[in-house]
Amino acid sequence: MEKAGWDEFEIGTILRTFEGAIRDIATTLPEDRAYSQSSTFNSSVADWRIEKPLFNKDYCIDCQFCWIYCPDTSIIARDKKMVGIDFDHCKGCGICAQVCPTNPKSLLMFSEQQDEDIALEQWPKKEKKEKEAGED
Amino acid sequence: MADSMELRDIEVWDGNMAASQALRQVQVDVVAAYPITPSTPIVENYGSFEANGYVDGVFVMVESEHAAMSACIGASAAGGRVATATSSQGFALMVETLYAASGMRLPIILNVVNRAIGAPLNVNGDHSDMYLGRDSGWIQFDAYCPQDAYDLNFIAFKVAEDHDIRLPAMVHQDGFMTSHTAQGVHTMSDEKAYSFIGEFQPMNDMLDLDHPVTHGVQTEEDWHFEHKARQQHALMTATIPKIQEAFDTFEKYTGRKYNLVETYKVEDADAVVVCMGSSVETTMEVVDELRAKGMKVGVVGIRVFRPWPLEQLAEVLKNVKAIAALDRSSPHGSVGMLFNEIAGTMFNTDTKAVLTNYIYGLGGRDLTKAHLVSVFNDLKANADAGKPTTPLQQYIGLRGPKLSFF
Numbered sequence: 001m002e003k004a005g006w007d008e009f010e011i012g013t014i015l016r017t018f019e020g021a022i023r024d025i026a027t028t029l030p031e032d033r034a035y036s037q038s039s040t041f042n043s044s045v046a047d048w049r050i051e052k053p054l055f056n057k058d059y060c061i062d063c064q065f066c067w068i069y070c071p072d073t074s075i076i077a078r079d080k081k082m083v084g085i086d087f088d089h090c091k092g093c094g095i096c097a098q099v100c101p102t103n104p105k106s107l108l109m110f111s112e113q114q115d116e117d118i119a120l121e122q123w124p125k126k127e128k129k130e131k132e133a134g135e136d
Numbered sequence: 137m138a139d140s141m142e143l144r145d146i147e148v149w150d151g152n153m154a155a156s157q158a159l160r161q162v163q164v165d166v167v168a169a170y171p172i173t174p175s176t177p178i179v180e181n182y183g184s185f186e187a188n189g190y191v192d193g194v195f196v197m198v199e200s201e202h203a204a205m206s207a208c209i210g211a212s213a214a215g216g217r218v219a220t221a222t223s224s225q226g227f228a229l230m231v232e233t234l235y236a237a238s239g240m241r242l243p244i245i246l247n248v249v250n251r252a253i254g255a256p257l258n259v260n261g262d263h264s265d266m267y268l269g270r271d272s273g274w275i276q277f278d279a280y281c282p283q284d285a286y287d288l289n290f291i292a293f294k295v296a297e298d299h300d301i302r303l304p305a306m307v308h309q310d311g312f313m314t315s316h317t318a319q320g321v322h323t324m325s326d327e328k329a330y331s332f333i334g335e336f337q338p339m340n341d342m343l344d345l346d347h348p349v350t351h352g353v354q355t356e357e358d359w360h361f362e363h364k365a366r367q368q369h370a371l372m373t374a375t376i377p378k379i380q381e382a383f384d385t386f387e388k389y390t391g392r393k394y395n396l397v398e399t400y401k402v403e404d405a406d407a408v409v410v411c412m413g414s415s416v417e418t419t420m421e422v423v424d425e426l427r428a429k430g431m432k433v434g435v436v437g438i439r440v441f442r443p444w445p446l447e448q449l450a451e452v453l454k455n456v457k458a459i460a461a462l463d464r465s466s467p468h469g470s471v472g473m474l475f476n477e478i479a480g481t482m483f484n485t486d487t488k489a490v491l492t493n494y495i496y497g498l499g500g501r502d503l504t505k506a507h508l509v510s511v512f513n514d515l516k517a518n519a520d521a522g523k524p525t526t527p528l529q530q531y532i533g534l535r536g537p538k539l540s541f542f
Contacts (some may be wrong), residue, residue, distance in 0.1 A: 009366075011370070012302070012340060015353050025348075080348045
């Protein structure tokens with residue numbers, strides 16, 4: 001954001017989310033919203049991240065757990081289908097991978113430098129459920 | 137729609153009732169309060185007005201003064217007309233949030249009924265809490281009597297809510313001496329009083345859902361300085377003219393005239409006492425008595441404490457030979473605040489008056505006329521000698537060996 005002088009911004013410690021007035025914002029997709037420059041939507045916090053989640057759509061059941069649990073609304077979903085991750089705002093907390101219920105998980109944490117194609121190639125296989133004592 | 141209240145032209149009100157009637161008449165939307173002596177009746181009365189249908193507002197009970205001001209900040213940011221009251225220890229607990237209110241440019245009105253700050257714990261009046269607020273970025277008005285407490289509330293709303301200002305304001309009155317002393321107060325009708333302020337004009341309010349806005353954001357070294365500078369600019373350039381304008385309009389409304397710096401018989405005075413609060417009126421009586429004996433004395437009352445009326449005060453004091461700054465707060469390690477402010481005001485002018493400092497009235501100790509006569513006698517000696525004949529800082533009304541410094 002441009003650094004304005006002391007007399008060049010609105011008074012009070014305020015930031016506006018959108019440019020101009022908004023209507024029906026709940027039904028407007030984020031990419032279609034007129035987010036202001038000062039909105040956090042337009043500022044990347046990617047460099048806060050040490051680990052990143054990667055998404056393997058082969059195993060995803062679109063349960064939306066990750067979308068609900070993500071504290072930074074960084075799970076991109078459209079029409080109730082998991083699409084991917086917003087890496088400008090994901091801080092790498094790992095909650096999405098933690099709550100993912102599939103076997104193997106459809107979201108796993110990797111180091112920030114991990115190549116995505118290699119990660120997908122080496123994705124873990126389905127784990128055999130160990131039988132518990134007394135079960136059969 | 138709130139019921140209107142029939143008032144007599146002159147009501148017998150103490151300072152607390154005067155302030156709460158003003159809050160009723162401007163139809164404050166939200167009062168969030170944690171009552172504390174001696175300001176309790178202000179919010180108690182508002183609560184009673186609200187419960188009996190005389191205000192279309194909300195009284196929010198909270199768990200501390202910190203929470204009280206925090207709730208006021210939220211209500212003000214949401215777009216309401218907001219006020220509360222406090223004193224002393226409660227004011228001290230509120231301090232953190234006072235800075236938030238002014239930095240967020242929220243026009244909250246805080247009635248401060250001045251009271252000592254412990255230890256030792258004390259419920260009586262001095263100016264310790266008022267002085268504690270002086271760097272918080274609020275406009276500070278000082279009432280000397282219940283009439284002032286009533287009138288200055290209207291002035292405070294008028295100035296604070298103006299979109300060129302948007303700064304919170306305190307209306308101070310002396311604990312018990314003003315807050316609990318009933319006097320005749322000239323009133324305005326509900327209709328006339330409300331029309332002086334008019335309907336609240338929101339600005340960047342959070343309830344404007346078409347224009348979402350985040351209030352109270354964080355800034356670091358790249359923005360904080362600019363925000364503070366902007367706030368100081370509003371206080372230093374826009375506020376004094378706006379207060380003067382409000383005083384002028386108010387005079388047309390009511391015939392009652394207020395000034396940034398109040399003066400009594402100062403024009404030809406050699407010796408002048410500068411003080412605040414109920415002491416101003418006591419000093420006026422002493423001035424009359426000493427004038428009758430031929431002494432050229434006067435009194436200056438600071439009406440607007442922040443922003444400091446530097447130019448106006450320098451003008452008023454330009455021909456004076458000896459000045460006493462009377463501080464009703466322990467400066468704890470320096471000269472009194474008024475001494476410092478007056479010294480800063482006069483230092484670069486051509487006036488070479490002798491300036492001395494008196495600490496008085498702590499914890500509700502009376503300032504008697506005899507004390508003031510002795511101050512004026514000191515000032516006369518200083519004026520005649522052209523230099524201080526006493527220590528720079530003296531204590532008056534104190535038991536034990538005479539205490540003075542510098």
